[in-house]
Amino acid sequence: MKIMKHLLIVGIILCVLMPFNATAAEKPVVIGLQGPITGPWAYEGEMAKQSCEIAAQLINEKGGILGGRMVEVRVVDDAGEPKTGALAATKLVGQKDVVASVSTYGSSICEPASNIYEKFKKVNIGYGVTAVRLTQRDFKYFFRTCGRDDSQGKFFADSVPQKFGAKKIAIMHDNTAFGKGLAEDTKGALKPMLDAGTVELIYFDAITPGEKDFHVPLTQLREKKPDVWYFTGYYAEAALLVTQAREIGVTCPFVGGNAAINNEFVKIAGIDLAKGCYMTNEPLPADLPYKEAKEFLKAYKDKFGEIPSSPWPIYAADALNIIAYAIDKTGSVDSDVLAEYLRNDVNGVPGITGPIGFTAQGDREGVPFYLYVVDENGNIVISK
Amino acid sequence: MEREKTGFFGSQQSLLFAIVGIFIIYPFFVSNYYIDVAFFFGIYALLGLSLNIVLGEVGLFDLGHAGFYAIGAYTTAILNTKLGIPILVLLPVSAIAAGIFAYIVCSPIIHLRGDYLCIVTIGMGEIVRLALINNPFDLTGGPNGVYGIDFPSFGGPFVIDSSIEYYFLIWIIVVLSIIGLIRLQNSRIGRAWNCIREDEVAAGSSGIDVKSYKLLAFVIGAALAGVAGNIYASKLMAVSPESFSFWESCMLFCIVLIGGMGSIPGILIGAAFISLFPEIFRPFAMYRMLVFGLVMILMMMFRPGGVWPRKRGGPEFVSLLSRMRKKDV
Numbered sequence: 214m215k216i217m218k219h220l221l222i223v224g225i226i227l228c229v230l231m232p233f234n235a236t237a238a239e240k241p242v243v244i245g246l247q248g249p250i251t252g253p254w255a256y257e258g259e260m261a262k263q264s265c266e267i268a269a270q271l272i273n274e275k276g277g278i279l280g281g282r283m284v285e286v287r288v289v290d291d292a293g294e295p296k297t298g299a300l301a302a303t304k305l306v307g308q309k310d311v312v313a314s315v316s317t318y319g320s321s322i323c324e325p326a327s328n329i330y331e332k333f334k335k336v337n338i339g340y341g342v343t344a345v346r347l348t349q350r351d352f353k354y355f356f357r358t359c360g361r362d363d364s365q366g367k368f369f370a371d372s373v374p375q376k377f378g379a380k381k382i383a384i385m386h387d388n389t390a391f392g393k394g395l396a397e398d399t400k401g402a403l404k405p406m407l408d409a410g411t412v413e414l415i416y417f418d419a420i421t422p423g424e425k426d427f428h429v430p431l432t433q434l435r436e437k438k439p440d441v442w443y444f445t446g447y448y449a450e451a452a453l454l455v456t457q458a459r460e461i462g463v464t465c466p467f468v469g470g471n472a473a474i475n476n477e478f479v480k481i482a483g484i485d486l487a488k489g490c491y492m493t494n495e496p497l498p499a500d501l502p503y504k505e506a507k508e509f510l511k512a513y514k515d516k517f518g519e520i521p522s523s524p525w526p527i528y529a530a531d532a533l534n535i536i537a538y539a540i541d542k543t544g545s546v547d548s549d550v551l552a553e554y555l556r557n558d559v560n561g562v563p564g565i566t567g568p569i570g571f572t573a574q575g576d577r578e579g580v581p582f583y584l585y586v587v588d589e590n591g592n593i594v595i596s597k
Numbered sequence: 598m599e600r601e602k603t604g605f606f607g608s609q610q611s612l613l614f615a616i617v618g619i620f621i622i623y624p625f626f627v628s629n630y631y632i633d634v635a636f637f638f639g640i641y642a643l644l645g646l647s648l649n650i651v652l653g654e655v656g657l658f659d660l661g662h663a664g665f666y667a668i669g670a671y672t673t674a675i676l677n678t679k680l681g682i683p684i685l686v687l688l689p690v691s692a693i694a695a696g697i698f699a700y701i702v703c704s705p706i707i708h709l710r711g712d713y714l715c716i717v718t719i720g721m722g723e724i725v726r727l728a729l730i731n732n733p734f735d736l737t738g739g740p741n742g743v744y745g746i747d748f749p750s751f752g753g754p755f756v757i758d759s760s761i762e763y764y765f766l767i768w769i770i771v772v773l774s775i776i777g778l779i780r781l782q783n784s785r786i787g788r789a790w791n792c793i794r795e796d797e798v799a800a801g802s803s804g805i806d807v808k809s810y811k812l813l814a815f816v817i818g819a820a821l822a823g824v825a826g827n828i829y830a831s832k833l834m835a836v837s838p839e840s841f842s843f844w845e846s847c848m849l850f851c852i853v854l855i856g857g858m859g860s861i862p863g864i865l866i867g868a869a870f871i872s873l874f875p876e877i878f879r880p881f882a883m884y885r886m887l888v889f890g891l892v893m894i895l896m897m898m899f900r901p902g903g904v905w906p907r908k909r910g911g912p913e914f915v916s917l918l919s920r921m922r923k924k925d926v
Contacts, residue, residue, distance in 0.1 A: 251885075290879055295742075295840050296637060299833055300876065303760070304630045321742045321837030328834050344741050390732070390739065 241285040242278060242546065244269075244536055245305040245314035246529065247326060247337075249293035257318050260526035261340065262288050265315060267513045268530035268565075269537075278541040286533070291317055295325050302326035306333035312546040313337065315532040318525060320344035327355045334548045336555065338532035341525040348574040354552050356575040358528040358535065358566070360582065365471060365493050366398030368582035369443060373493075374403075374412050376584065377466055379440035383416035385430070385454075387446030393419070395445040395470050415439055422450055427457050435463050445470040452481035459486055466491060474585070474593060484591040491596060495524045496566070496583045500595050506565045531564040538562055620768060624761045632760040634876050636832065639767035640825055642868040645852035646774055646861070647821030652850070653859035653907075654787065655814040656794035658715035661722025662849045665819035667729060667841035668695045669826025674743035674836045675736050684749040684831045688824060695823025696816045703815040707808055710797075722846050729838040742837025746830050763832050770828070774821060775861055781817075782859075790814060791859070855896060857903025866904050 246265045249258035269284040277283045289305055291298035298317060305314050306329060314330060317323050318341035330337040331352050339347065339357035343364075348357065374382060382403065386396035396417070406412045415437040420430050431454065434442065442458075442465050444451055451473035458467070467490045469478075474492035482490075498510060498521050509530060510520045521527060539554045540546055556575065561568040570578035586596035624632045644666060651659045669691040676682045676690065706717045732739035748758040749766065757766055781787050789810050792800040801807045830836045848871050856867025878885055896903075 293839070295833055295835065295837055296829075300630065300633055300637070303633045307628045307630045321740065321835065321839060324742070324744050324835040324837070325833040346741075346744065350745070 239282055240310075241283040242312055242537070242540060243285045243287050243308075243310045244533055245308075245311045245316070246286050246288045246533070247291050247298070247301045247305060247314055247316035248288065248529070249318050249322070250288065250290035252293035252297075254293045254318055257341065257523060257525060258290070258293070260521045260523065261315075261318065261529040262286075263517055264509075264513065264521060264526040264530040265533045267509060267516060268533045270516075271509065271512055272534070272537050278537050279544060284533075284537050287311060291322055291326065293319055293322060295322050298322040299325040299329060302329040302337075306330060306335050311335070312540065313536045313548070313551060315340060315529050315536070317342070320347060323347060327352065330354055336536065336548050336551045338536065340528035340532050348572075348576045352575065354548060356532075356555055356571050356577075358531045358564075358569065358577055359525065360495070360577060362394065363398035363402070365582055366395055366400075367402040369399050369468070369493055370402035370406065372584060373441060373443070373468055373491075374406070377441045379412065379466075381413050381415045381438065381440045383434055383437060383439035383442045383465075384414065385416065385434070385442065385444045385446075386419050387422045387450060388419040389422065389446065391472065392422075392446040392470070396443075399443065399445070416442075420446070420450060420454070422446060424450075425453065427454050428461065431458050431461055431463060434458070435461060439463075439465050441466050441468060443468045443470070444473055447472045448475050448478040449481070452478045452487075455482050455486055455490060468492065468584075471495065474587065476591075476593075479587055479591045479593075484587075484589070487587045487591060488589055490587050492585045492593070493582055494585050496581060496595075497524055498527050500583065501527075501566065502595075503563065503565065503567060505563055509565045527565050531566050531569060534564055535559065535562065535569050624764050629760045632764050634873065636760065636764045636767055638869055638872045639764070639771050640829055640832075641848075641852060641872040642771050642865055643767065643774060643825040643828075644822055644849050645856065645864040645868045645871075646771070646778060647818045647825065648849045649853050649856075649859065649861070649864050650778070650781075650790075650818040650821070651814050652853045653857075653864075654782070654790040654794065655811055656858070657811060657814065658711060659718045659815070659818070660715050660843075660846050660850060661718035661720070661725075662818070662822060663841040663843070663845035664718075664722040664725035665695045665699055665822040666826045666829075666845070667725050667836075667838075668698050668819075669823025670830040670836045670841070671729065671737060671743065671826075672823070673827040673830040674746050677746050677831075678743055679736075684747055684827065685751065688749075688827050691823040691827040692820040693823075695826070696820035699815045699819030700812065703812060707811050707815070719843065719846070722841075722843060726838050726841050726843075729841070737838075740838060742835055744835040746834045746836070748834075749828075749831050757831075763828075767828055770824065774824075778861060782861075786810070786813065794859075851893070853903075855893075855903060857906040860903060860905050860907035863903045863905035863907070870904075 246262060248261040249255060250262065265286045269286050272278060273283045289301040291301040305311050313336035316326055316337045316339060320342045323339050323342040327337055331354055334354060336354045340359055342357055343359060343362045345361050345363055384396050384399055386392040400414065400417060403412065403414060407414055416434055416439060418430065420427055444454060451469050455467055469490065469492040471492060471494040474490060479487040514520050539551050539559065543550050543554050555571055556573065560570040566581050568579060572578050584596040585593050588594050623635065648659060648662045651657050672691045672694040673684060673687045676687055677684060702721055706714065709717060729737045730740050737743060748756050750756040757763060789805045792805060793807055793810060797807055852864060852867035852871050855870055857863030875885055
């Protein structure tokens with residue numbers, strides 16, 4: 214028994230000393246990752262963790278940062294819950310060696326967590342947080358690599374009228390919180406162009422979701438002769454709308470929001486009618502055209518067998534990349550230096566999800582959205 | 598006899614002082630993370646105590662307690678962000694709002710017994726949560742919740758904004774609640790509650806107004822949960838519907854069952870178990886539920902009255918073991 218006791222004591226001492234031994238070598242730069250490792254979004258958390266590990270691995274293979282220091286990811290679980298999120302953030306800011314944090318998935322979890330990061334002055338970059346208000350709090354240390362809820366409307370305004378050479382735009386929504394929100398955001402984003410008179414909003418109205426006959430609103434739409442028609446609702450109505458619109462002779466291009474077109478849409482409308490319908494959508498990992506994305510996805514696939522199935526984890530990898538980049542460029546791990554640098558000097562840095570830059574509020578500059586189109590075979594592909 | 602009694606009380610008292618002493622010096626020796634863990638322990642202790650009034654004292658199955666908690670938190674959040682009313686003023690307001698809500702909702706269902714009441718309260722909790730998600734009158738902010746809630750302030754420079762101050766705030770409230778609840782337990786009301794729990798018909802026939810006493814338990818329990826909601830909202834500075842799920846109600850139920858129905862020290866143990874256990878075992882989070890279930894089953898088999906059952910006036914539970922032993926004899 215006594216020997217056991219001694220062994221135990223020696224073991225405990227060893228355990229305590231172990232970390233010190235490790236630090237004797239080149240100290241790694243530790244970047245935190247707060248994510249829902251357990252709970253309802255555990256798959257998102259798991260993929261984010263894997264993505265960050267791959268991102269760190271790629272950096273380390275290229276010789277690390279700050280002249281040879283490795284990047285280490287330290288994961289804390291927030292269980293997809295605001296309370297646990299606050300605890301997880303407190304845990305990370307309490308660890309002196311954690312330089313900055315990638316945090317987190319879910320706007321309502323990010324809210325309390327980012328308050329804590331702000332209070333303890335630690336750079337934190339959200340990767341799955343789209344609520345507009347998060348960056349309207351004048352926080353110094355909060356950034357995000359993903360888009361905002363209103364990014365899609367902005368993307369539509371920035372690219373669609375130009376692409377189709379459209380002057381007369383029709384926007385149709387379905388009065389759901391999502392559909393109406395997107396329609397309003399789009400209208401807001403079009404405002405400068407409307408004021409300048411370069412485009413005209415000739416139709417802005419709602420249909421009733423669940424109905425089967427949309428001939429009445431569609432006839433109204435036809436009379437206005439739009440150049441492009443944006444529908445911000447869901448695919449079931451979208452498919453019926455397209456079918457009935459083509460029937461009564463509305464020929465302008467159809468553009469759906471990111472809930473309007475999917476494989477079901479193609480099935481209901483039929484390939485003939487679905488062909489050439491557009492949608493605004495976040496890029497799926499497999500569709501990203503960048504060199505960094507290809508390299509990342511290859512490493513990811515080699516290690517885990519398949520690429521991430523949701524768009525968010527790659528934003529986590531990009532958040533980690535940009536933190537590592539900023540540390541490397543500034544040669545500093547000081548939060549103030551990093552925050553200043555990210556806000557002012559990061560611009561067009563190549564990332565997995567495209568060039569990365571931040572606005573003064575900490576939002577991602579440039580909107581990571583794409584225009585997708587249904588091709589002849591009924592596949593939904595990026596429009597050239 | 599006399600001396601023995603004082604001796605006993607003396608040891609209990611010194612134990613109490615020791616515990617209070619540990620609670621006071623604890624936050625000065627640990628990191629913010631552990632202070633916050635202890636803070637949430639306090640929140641759960643308060644919620645456990647509030648559910649204990651309904652479940653432990655009166656024996657009403659209430660699986661929708663998170664609903665009252667949500668009402669308290671959202672009352673604070675909305676009134677503070679929209680009208681700028683200070684958090685500490687909203688403390689009693691939240692309690693009253695949750696209490697009134699409980700009165701209105703529970704009046705028509707108060708005659709239900711056992712499982713039936715349980716089902717209705719589950720429904721109530723879920724309705725509250727769904728209502729919050731659906732953003733009625735643009736007040737609750739839908740799934741994203743309400744944000745930008747102030748810190749509690751006593752005016753001037755006395756603002757509660759650090760972990761340690763929140764820790765003391767919640768534990769002072771817990772201690773005050775405990776003192777109040779002990780007084781309540783020994784009062785006429787407490788005895789009436791226990792009487793209803795043991796035998797409702799007998800209670801009714803001996804002149805206890807069963808319906809009013811049950812409603813009173815719901816209202817007081819809800820008000821206390823509303824207080825917890827108030828502090829929770831100001832601590833997180835944001836509230837969202839995820840925090841008030843059915844799972845939260847289950848956790849509160851477990852606190853009371855694990856600790857011991859009607860036993861205040863038991864509730865504290867139960868709250869410690871529920872709030873500290875997941876934090877300590879976070880690395881093994883995947884197996885947490887498994888262990889949790891096992892513990893619950895073992896509890897029901899061997900200590901059905903809870904870890905620290907109430908000595909007198911507590912519900913009669915006979916454990917499996919003692920029943921077996923009795924059979925042997």
